Amino acid sequence: MDEVFKALADASRRSLLDRLHARNGQSLNELCEGLAMTRQAVTKHLAILEQANLVMAVKHGREKLHYLNPVPIHQIGERWVRKFERGKLAALSELKRQLEKRDE
Amino acid sequence: MDEVFKALADASRRSLLDRLHARNGQSLNELCEGLAMTRQAVTKHLAILEQANLVMAVKHGREKLHYLNPVPIHQIGERWVRKFERGKLAALSELKRQLEKRDE
């Protein structure tokens, strides 16, 4: 879970996920197109995404195709975001109370 | 949004959020208790959480009380996780197909 959060912390990596979400199964070169970064930088980002299991790569001839794995993102939603949804309203009203107290 | 992801990337910061989720409105010293870190390190983490709007601090005498703001986490769920839920099943079956192809 920690690796997933770390992987998601970088905007370039999130945009790589976006690109794969738009079109799955892209090669390294395809994923590089239009980015202000060298291919090697993208390789490193993809390696981090693979380690976090957010992306899976398959070699196909001389190309390496990248596929999105939606499971970890789903788990972030289920195991983490959801936890904070519980007690959300209580926290919000507490927050409001404190903000109002400042004007006393 | 980027600041939120960056703030969530660190396990110590996520555990601070957990602590506040367990009991809201804790002081700096309370949040330090039991952690293998100096108070100043915790201060820095809290500053990052505040900048990301995940935590709001209110001075109360000589104490600084910290309150959880559930909104950014909620937004991560709504604006980000949800996006990848769309097309999740397609991505999953594509992934399965590629995994099976490896055994050919």
Place this chain on the structure above:
DNA sequence: ATAATATGCAACCAAATGGTTGCCTGTCAA
């Protein structure tokens, strides 16, 4: 066979990160 294409590997670099120590300031209680 050979050239072009797609990717991999390793060394290097600057900047950001997570942490420390030392000292200063503000507030409460004796």
Place this chain on the structure above:
DNA sequence: TTGACAGGCAACCATTTGGTTGCATATTAT
């Protein structure tokens, strides 16, 4: 009013991070 307690500020440090360049390797097309 004088400690003691809660917190703030700044300088410093090691490691990680995000990126680069240069070269090597593997596959495809001519």
